[in-house]
């Protein structure tokens with residue numbers, strides 16, 4: 001049985017309920033985070049907290065907790081779920097919405113109490129750059145039709161959901177998205193990296209992409225601990241089509257190799273050597289960044 005946290009209480013997930021007048025439900029008016037943990041240790045906690053705080057501030061919602069208070073809340077949630085099989089890790093989903101108001105008005109109500117909800121879910125164990133254990137992805141491509149504020153980790157994810165379903169309809173597990181200039185933005189639930197001639201590239205961050213914590217940690221690790229060059233800049237469709245390797249990154253996937261795009265193999269159609277180096281680096285330093 002999964003134990004959830006809702007507005008100060010720890011309770012079985014099935015018993016957690018909110019009002020249908022919650023603005024998270026009515027408008028998608030809220031911010032969320034997904035924080036991975038292994039053996040009770042968080043990955044990138046400070047970065048997740050900073051992104052959450054920045055996201056809340058960008059929608060004029062005061063953060064309901066300090067970093068210490070949030071860490072305590074999540075540690076208690078991990079402990080409450082300690083009876084679960086945690087041979088892998090635990091993902092921590094956290095959502096803060098503006099709260100419940102008696103009327104449905106687009107305009108923010110003056111003073112309402114935010115709703116805070118969290119629950120845990122299983123994530124796979126780290127694979128330590130082992131090619132045989134990698135979860136590889138076949139993806140398709142599409143035009144990015146989401147809104148112009150994808151840097152905000154908003155719970156309004158219908159655009160991402162519809163893009164994911166576009167991929168699923170074509171038998172893919174993820175979809176790479178390109179903007180109106182045919183430049184790579186990200187994927188529906190991940191950031192994207194490519195490798196060409198030994199050099200690593202990832203789209204620079206702006207309003208069309210979420211600043212992924214895994215992406216940012218990986219860029220920092222590669223720059224500090226490897227001799228590989230990492231460029232943050234424009235990645236065109238031609239760059240993607242001619243890449244030797246393509247990776248997806250997210251808190252639950254870490255660094256996952258893409259082996260097929262729109263039916264064409266990427267490189268040799270299996271995880272490449274630069275991916276193996278990058279994931280090995282991530283395994284070594286995931287708790288230090």
Ligand SMILES: Cc1ncc(COP(=O)(O)O)c(C=O)c1O
Pocket residue numbers: 034160186187188189190191210211212213214215249250251252
């Ligand atoms: C649209 C999108 N981009 C990128 C990411 C990766 O972010 P992170 O590494 O913080 O999980 C996610 C993760 O959910 C996402 O939904």
